[in-house]
Amino acid sequence: MKISKVTPLLIDQYLLVQIETDNGIVGIGESGAWGYLESSSVAITKFADYLIGKNPLLIEHHWQYMYRFSHFRGSAIMGAISAIDIALWDIMGKHFDVPVYQLLGGKVRDKARVYYHVFGDTKEKLLSGIIDAKNSGFTAVGHLTPFLDEDKSKRYFKTHVDKIEDAIETVRNYRKAVGNDVDLCIEIHRRLTPTEAVQLGRGIEEFMPFFYEDPITPDNFDEMAYVAEKINIPIATGERFTSLWEFQMALSRNSVQYVRPDVCLVGGISGAKKIASLAEAYHVGVVPHNPLSPVSTAACLQIAASSSNFALQEYPTGENDPPKSKMVSGAPVHDGKGYLLLPTNPGIGVELKKNAIKDCPTVIRKVQTRLHEDGSVIDQ
Secondary structure: OOEEEEEEEEEOOEEEEEEEEOOOOEEEEEEOOHHHHHHHHHHHHHHHHHHOOOOOOOHHHHHHHHHOOOOOOOHHHHHHHHHHHHHHHHHHHHHHOOEHHHHOOOOOOOEEEEEEEOOOOOHHHHHHHHHHHHHOOOOEEEEEOOOOOOOOOOOEOOOHHHHHHHHHHHHHHHHHHHOOOOEEEEEOOOOOOHHHHHHHHHHHHHHOOOEEEOOOOOOOHHHHHHHHHHOOOOEEEOOOOOOHHHHHHHHHOOOOOEEOOEOOOOOHHHHHHHHHHHHHOOOOEEOOEOOOOHHHHHHHHHHHHHOOOEOOEEEOOOOOOOOHHHOEEOOOOEOOOOEEEOOOOOEOOOEEOOOHHHHOOOOOOOOOOOEEOOOOEOOO
């Protein structure tokens, strides 16, 4: 069996890759470099020159060959390698007629607990979102900010005391709204300084968040460790990391209690499985990052199924609605009780629909970063 064709596919706001073999098996994968999908697509095309004619089952060899080809990597390149890696695992699963997790040692659970995305540019919408999630059977909600998901074109300003006290009160209201029936995964999106992160973290400790995600920019491992040391809430980070070694640096500093590898960014299923194993040695849980398409969700579930330290799976909105529902068949199914059922089909379990490209035209993300009232750049 040889690889005969490698095709990057910009579908809606996602980048997929389709790898075909000379015996008719087709694998699908996804890049998680969502801000730079055009660049990641070019990298896939470049790697295709190497892959065509090769045995698709030599996954680790191909991973090492692409990764070590050049020392100039970053998210666009790692997104490309990740997409290819997922597609190759998909091919291997189909070749042996088993789900990918069976090739990773078999499943250690029958279903994967998930947290549901909640968005809102007002407090009322956020509260309504977590109540709706609870009523839909979810036992955890995430992407849940105490600062609102506001329009990035709107300049931002709050006094320090107003920002912190208002955020604490918002989390208090989240807890009141759902009681102890729903875990709250508090998402900060790197909006705070280390000092602010400690103040807010201490202020919301009593509401027992499941985790406190990216309270500061994750670039400085020592500063994240400082925040982790000062509060009694687990830190979740890693969605922006692109390599096993970044996770090692975070883990060795005790700066993270839940690692957040993006399967579509850290080197695919191969990279994510290594990160899960590394985290296990530190008694750290795994919460795969997943703001992408059902292809990413299906790939994440292979890690959830086969990793003993899996804790929770991010489950984005709209998996069963257009445009996502027009992209693939076999999308993972929510059981109505807060879990996704593990796929049983060979490979990662999903197939690209025949008219996906036509039904889901490309959507290009524009460069937009929020500004402070004084004109400086802020994170959101």
